[in-house]
Amino acid sequence: MxxxxxxxxxxxxxxxxxxxxxxxxxxxxxxxxxxxxxxxxxxxxxxxxxxxxxxxxxxNTAARALAANRTDAIALVVPEPETRFFTEPYFSDMLRGVGAALTDTEMQLLLIFAGSDRERQRLAQYLAAHRVDGVLLVSVHADDPLPDMLSQLEIPAVISGPRSADETLTSVDSDNYGGARQAVEHLLARGRRTVAHITGRLDVYGAQRRVDGYRDALREAGHAVDELLIEPGDFSEGGGRRAMQALLERRPDLDAVFAASDVTAAGARQVLREAGRRIPDDVALVGYDDSAIARHMEPPLTSVRQPIEEMGRAMTDLLLREVADRRPSATRELERRQMVLATELVERASS
Amino acid sequence: MxxxxxxxxxxxxxxxxxxxxxxxxxxxxxxxxxxxxxxxxxxxxxxxxxxxxxxxxxxNTAARALAANRTDAIALVVPEPETRFFTEPYFSDMLRGVGAALTDTEMQLLLIFAGSDRERQRLAQYLAAHRVDGVLLVSVHADDPLPDMLSQLEIPAVISGPRSADETLTSVDSDNYGGARQAVEHLLARGRRTVAHITGRLDVYGAQRRVDGYRDALREAGHAVDELLIEPGDFSEGGGRRAMQALLERRPDLDAVFAASDVTAAGARQVLREAGRRIPDDVALVGYDDSAIARHMEPPLTSVRQPIEEMGRAMTDLLLREVADRRPSATRELERRQMVLATELVERASS
DNA sequence: ATCACTTGTGGGAGCGCTCCCACAGTACCT
DNA sequence: AGGTACTGTGGGAGCGCTCCCACAAGTGAT
Incomplete structure (x- = not known):
């Protein structure tokens, strides 16, 4: 033996x-x-x-990792319990971008599910055990302790949506503000006067930025912003339904809705239908994400496309650069990196 | 320094x-x-x-891996270039199941994208470098060399759909045959007489089994199987369109279509609409996968639900058991394991 | 008292690699 | 001729762990 x-x-x-x-x-x-x-x-x-x-x-990877103190692997931390992550295409697109960026590299991708407290606990352990050279963080909430833990452990990390305007970590984001403006400007250009907004989860910075974009677009077009037309949602279908009901009660005269996600728009659409409003004749509807749902909705949904795959690619590229910078003998180029990618309005029959 | x-x-x-x-x-x-x-x-x-x-x-993971010759990580090999993998929810659901099974384990999940020849080349290398303890294989084609490579390297592996009736690897599958039967029996029970079938990629064993189920359901109901009613597709939307066109030309009298995927059904639906056929009045439509598309289609699509998340969980459980068996001092229980999980017909307005 | 076994413990050897020091060889100056 | 440099190379040391052998100490039967 x-x-x-x-x-x-x-x-x-x-x-x-x-x-x-x-x-x-x-x-x-x-x-x-x-x-x-x-x-x-x-x-x-x-x-x-x-x-x-x-x-x-x-x-032998293990021997190399032990001797050289690097693993040639990065982790994508997925907040798994949020089912939203899997039911929306966001995740798949992101993953495809990450995969693409990794293709010509020796780097491997470790997927870490960390949603529950216990899992996040363990996550810290794994990262401390130096299992990966760097970490990709997506869908982080404002009060998530993870980003700061990583900073403290001096582990290279890139975050998908900055947590606030002064994010310290390297971050990649789509232009939430600009995307929202595009949507609202489009609705106004189509002659709509009373544009409501169903927001996303407001503890997500990107959702706040969309509200900002909504407000500014109205203002610059010379409209007053009516707070009664803004109803908080949570990116979900149920949230969209609830918000739409509230809006219809408060402002039955609305003639357009800008929803912070396609799923939210789908929820809103149901309520509008039940209330006998025709889309787009009575109420124009615009979503966000340009997901499969948008294409298959009846009528097809106008939506703001985020370049999610590109974001995944950009995040990965930035992370790889940071990892390389950390290697001995590298010429450090420690600028703070914040990248914002443009969105695109995909016009369909709903508006 | x-x-x-x-x-x-x-x-x-x-x-x-x-x-x-x-x-x-x-x-x-x-x-x-x-x-x-x-x-x-x-x-x-x-x-x-x-x-x-x-x-x-x-x-330290690397040190442990080096000394103990195990990595406490398993890999999920994803055939990335097939965009289908990302546009269908199959992947996300599978991933969720895998994640769930891994939650209470020390095991980590490595995601390996291997579609191009070069990537598959490198994949062999990584596996040979003993980067993982076991491998999950999904969406494998009949002529894929990977499964046999793994057998040869004596690396524990579990495959999501067996490649043939006598798969040698441990495998988990949903009951494609039974699911197809359910769909067809349902259509016949609804009084449909001329049921067409748009198949999936026929180099996928599961797609063949669905054809078998389609045939047997018809036969047992006393119908002759008309080969003109069977048109090969490839699981894609475009494939669904092409197949539907061919079917309408050959058998304009058909009154039901069973499509091998929801996406395929979506393609078929477009062609049916353009041809002026009403769903379900003129033609009943049944898909496969019960994806978001099915729920949001107009009309909502009857579809065969596969327990994909459960499959992911089962695959992972089986793999973990195999890995444990490989460990020194384990009492080997080397039965060949083939698991088949039941499907469920979700009835909606399209049939 | 002796032997045989069990239980708990310390530490050497070794996993396969990278890093770096030492050194031979060559080239090019003074 | 001697020095100084550089290029290419070999191999020791060490990364942090697991495995296993050796051994001390205790337990019970002979």
Whole structure:
């Protein structure tokens, strides 16, 4: 029986040492070739590469991580219990962007579900155990302790939506303010006079910015902002229904609704239908996210598209850069990085 | 300057050795406590646990992986380029199930995107580098070399849909055959006589099984199976459109369509509308997946729900068991495991 | 009292790699 | 000729852990 581990020594994966022996060089030289160091002669490099190919050598990740103090992996922290995250396409799109950015890298992606308190506890542990080189944070609430924990642990992190106007972490965001303005300006341009807004969860900074955009668009068009036309939602379908009911009671004369998400708009639409309002004839409806729901709604929903995939890609790129900066001998370029990507209004029949 | 790595020795994360010194015991004893070995006296255990708490000790994953030859991580291999994977909710649901099964475990989830040849190449490398203890495989095509590679490398793996009737790997599947039967039986019970079927990609075993279910349901109801009513699709919206057009040309008298996915059904719906057919009055429509699209379609789409989240959970459970079996000293229970979960027909207005 | 076993414990060896120091060899100056 | 530099290379030390052997101490049967 082998002394250690599951697979015995014989016939196991080849090690650096074995490659070195085969190529007739020292361990250090093989390491240099593997890691692309320039301080190796052409002849030696060729010999080592041949040995690597013959033996099918692949460096052991754990050993490398232990010796070099890096893991070549980053984590995407997913606030799992919020079902919203999975029912909306946001997550998938983000993931695709992250995946794309990682494609030409040696980096691997670790998905960490951390919603419950216990999980967040454990998350800290894992990160402390240095399981990853950096962390991508999405959908963070204002009072989430995680970002600050990461700062304290000096773990590179990038956050998808800044928590406030003066976010300290590197962040990537879509232009929530501008997107909301686009939506409202569009409705006004279509001749609507009484535009209501169902907000998102207001502890999310992006939702606040959408409200700001809504307000400013109205003001600049010379309309007074009527607070009775603003009803808080929570990004969900049920929230959309509740908010729409409240709005119809307060301002039955409204002729347009800008919802902070497509799902919210779907909820609003149900209530409008039940109240006998035709879309867009009586009430124009604009959503946010440009999700599959928007395309398949009846009538198809005008919606603000966020470049979520691009955001995922940008976040990853920024994180990789930060990780590289942290490596020994890197020339630190520690500017604070805040990136904002433009949104796009996708016009459909609902407005 | 610290000699090694980014973080210097001083003030870094505490090590086993430091905990041992603090608790006044040996390194081995601390290791035993950390790993829950019963061969430790109560007093010692308490002392060690106190030291761990005081120092905030967290075991270093890389060191453990290197010494113990295990990583406490499993991989979910995602065939990324197939956009279908991201646009359908299949993926999210699966992921949620996997996450749920992992919640009470120490296991972490590594997401590996492997679609292009180059990526699959690299995937083999990563797996060979022993980066994970086991692999979850979803949406595998009949000619995918990956499953066999994994068998050969003796890496525990569980596959989401078996590749054929005699799959060698442990697999979890939903009852594609039964689901299709449910759908067709439902249509017949509603009085439909001419039921067409738009298939999925026929190199996917599950799609074949749905065709089998479609055929058998018709036969057992005493109907002849007309091959002209079966048109191959590819699970996509465009495929659904093309197939529907072909079917309408060949059999303009059809009064029901069973589509192999909701997205396919959405494509079919468009063509039916353009052809002036009313749903469900002229043609009843049934989809597969019970996705958000089904709920938001006009009219809402009757669809076969697969317990995808449960599948993800089951796959993960099975994989964890296999991984545990592989560990030294485990009592091997090497039965071949094939699990099939029941589907459910969700009836809506389209049929 | 002796032997045999059990329980708890310490610490050496080793996992496979990276980092870095030492040194041989060569080249180019003074 | 001697010095100074640089290039390429070998291999020791060490990353932090697990595994296992050795051994002390206790327990009970002979």
């Amino acid at each position: 082998a002394s250690h581990g599951v697979r015995g020594r014989s016939g196991g994966r080849p090690t650096l040492e074995e490659v070195a022996a085969r190529a007739g060089v020292g361990r250090g030289t093989v390491s240099r070739v593997i890691n692309g160091s320039p301080r190796v002669s052409e002849a030696t490099r060729a010999a080592v590469e041949a040995a690597v190919a013959e033996l099918g050598y692949v460096p | 610290a000699s090694h790595g980014v973080r210097g020795r001083s003030g870094g994360r505490p090590t086993l050795e430091e905990v041992a010194a603090r608790a006044g015991v040996g390194r081995g004893t601390v290791s035993r406590v950390i790993n829950g070995s019963p061969r430790v006296s109560e007093a010692t255990r308490a002392a060690v646990e106190a030291a761990v708490a005081e120092l905030g000790y967290v075991p």
